[in-house]
Amino acid sequence: MGTALIVGAGPTGLTLACSLARQGTEVRIIEKSTGFQTSSRGKALNTRSLEVLGDLGLGDRLLAAGRTSLPFRKYFDGEFVADSDPVATAGSAPDSRYPFGLFIPQWRVEGLLREQLAGYGVEVELGTELADFSQDEHGVTAVLTDGRQITADYLVGCDGGRSPIRKRLGIPFEGSSDPEQAMVCGDVEVEGLDRGVWHQWFGAEGALLLCPFEDSPKWQFQAAPERDASGAMVEPSLESFQRIFDRYAGLPGVRLHNATWLSTWRVNVRMAERYRVGRVLLAGDAAHVHPIAGGLGMNTGIQDAWNLGWKLGHVLDGLAGPGLLDSYQEERLPIAAWTLNLTSAALATINESVRTPGVGLEAGRTDDLTGLGIDYRWSALSDDRLAGPLRAGDRAPDAPLESPEGVGTRLFDLYAGGRFTLLSFGCPAPEIGPAVRTVAVEAGPGSFRDPDGHARRAYGVERDALVLVRPDHHVALTVPASDSGAVRDYLATLGR
Template sequence: MTHVLIVGSGPTGLTLAIELARRGVDLRIVEKSPEPPAGVRGKGLQPRTLEVFDDLGVIDEILATGREYPDLRSYQGDQVVWEGRMDEIREPSAAVPYPNLIMQPQWRTERILRDRLAALGHRVEFGAEVTGFEQDDEGVTVTLSSGESVRCGYLVGADGGRSAVRKGLGVGFAGETFESERMLLADIRTGDLDRDHWHVWGSMEKQVMYFTICPLPATDVFQLVAPGDGDLVALVAEHAPHVRIDEIVWRSEYRVNIRMAERFRVGRVFLAGDAAHVHSPAGGQGLNTGVQDAYNLGWKLAIGSEALLETYEDERMAVAEHVLGLSTRLYREADAQRGDNTNQLDLAYLGSPLSVGERGGERLGALFAEQRGTGFLQLGGTGRVLPPLDGQKGVILVRPDGYIGYHGDESGLSAYLSGFGIDAPLARAAR
């Protein structure tokens, strides 16, 4: 029996698959599309996601093929009327090794993650759609479009906003779909713009954006984003007649959706990523929040205790609700702040049953090299461990996803571990 069947091979599903694969968990990952996507949807990787990708072993290629967001250049017709940045470029530090938002086309992020998964011995099964499933006390029986019946211990729906898994569970998807608010995305080629700026056309007087054209790193393609769903060639010709579109490589229109599932777990079935929450495009939160879902869930599924699995919904629903509020404000309010509000470094699991002690639930924000890998990290106490941070008293146990689980007297650590079904040898000491 497959231990975990993952439905959906976007960044969320792939992150989860890598997390399970590097722990030796038996898994399958299926995708209804016959082949990997070609167009660019999400393209912003937040600092916290970059820390996750460091742990997963893909950060070097992510940084080598991506780039920091370019300076903005705003036009009226062919005249430059303003230049500047939407964020401040920051230097790395011990606490924040990846301080800047990185632009990386989603198709390439997925390809890098697929390559990492392949190195761990697993591949995405494309063209395999889930047509139904039933669960019982011992597992889940899933039917695929091929007619195959798959028996698994747990099923994870990471299959997007139209999730077949969520619908099969009958879980509500509360929120709004703004039928009149549509966005156009297109990957285009043009020889009339430089690749050092993010080019913007709009009217400051009318407080309206006509369209933006952004160079995608390590490609010869630009991404055009515009409100509405009209003729993009005519739109560009109207406001930027000096810019000729040589080729439209890919295009897509979508409605703005802001929704969250009413449950992230029903029995042995879990929801993650867009299957659990969909965001406005503002602030680059959707893809990144999905990666964090998977990073939270992976190590818990690998250990598999019920007490631990129960914490997934509690922790991630609270984060998703917060992030949905943030991305909605960024979409609605022109002066809403990004930067520290969107980098996801301050997200924490305060109040979670897993968070015990003064610093319980906080991101550790230190010792990133020591945190790499699949185990827990113990700071302070007896044995071969690192000394406390900055004179911090007591023992700190860092979860595999980089958050402090336990902070307190060493005498209480064993009870904490056993209470969540975590075998003591899994709580490795830092060397």
């Protein structure tokens, strides 16, 4: 059994640590800060991230800690325009348990991930900073600032947009920055505003957004920065936030107080040229940064970790060859490029649209923001031999089923746990081995039932067929039911 060292205990590092620890991999996660961060930062999980964290066992706790619906209250030049609810039309769907996103501050997501990780006996090592590292064909040696050393088989840098690990590797961080296109952000308490809506003031000068959080006195403040007489940006402070609020909102009875996070965000659109150098890998903001439009920052990092986690676990457990790790960059780097383009376009649309009365943040929304449409059809791990509507590399849809005992369940409940799953439609599931769970659907006595045909329709299966699903819920292989040998061959050569 190998070991992994994760540097950085934000959502990306914690998701990766949970994924590895659940697989039984020895993992350490270090964080240079002496305390856990309490600022909101990212404030929403999209549908795909909810599926990911739900698989890790956090679904119900996340839903209890956030809110699935938050109406937008829009103003223009200080006057109320309209209320709208972008997710009001979302309903249940057979192919996803979460047909919505979740408004939840990043600190709360991190707390629940740490709680889950502690259940595996792993704690974040606070106040532990990486000073340097070296690697050879046998592993990685990390040197801490206090002189201690940690040896591991692999090192993963989840250490943010300024990643010292990326810089130490000499990996270019390509893209552009616009320091003049900026936003001030913070967490404040507000007296005199309705906490049931996200207040959004727009006008010719820009925007002010105040978003409340569930079961917390805090609101997230976002606005165009205040500028002095020379045109220079004023550093964020409670006093500058109050002046900005008074200028945009014109509500003299509303006071801001107890600011606990003050920050200036500037537009950076960059991505790492590579995600892996030998035994060292990058994930999350260390690998890519992009505009905040669409709220994809925290989500993209979580989904990086989800893609990497099962692969690194399989390599460390000897279930796959080290070549499997090459597919991490192959699959996730194009997704980062797509995300940079999507969020840059959304930000440009929002910047233009908010100058029109009644138009707000919805202008930058697309269905792509759910994350459900992300696929890896181009990947070397995708082997499609049925050529149906659902292709190898696509996200494997969820669907309701009925167990052999007549109990309702869902495919994603059967997929959970970090293993491959072989779906056998219309025929008994072949024995593949202990590393693969098998699920026979409508294959006679003892199989799962698909009473409404949701599973067959979702997977585009008309005849008897086998569908191999990866631990991250993407389709690996589709073959006719008679070709179980192809499944064994796929797994035997994985990453080798």
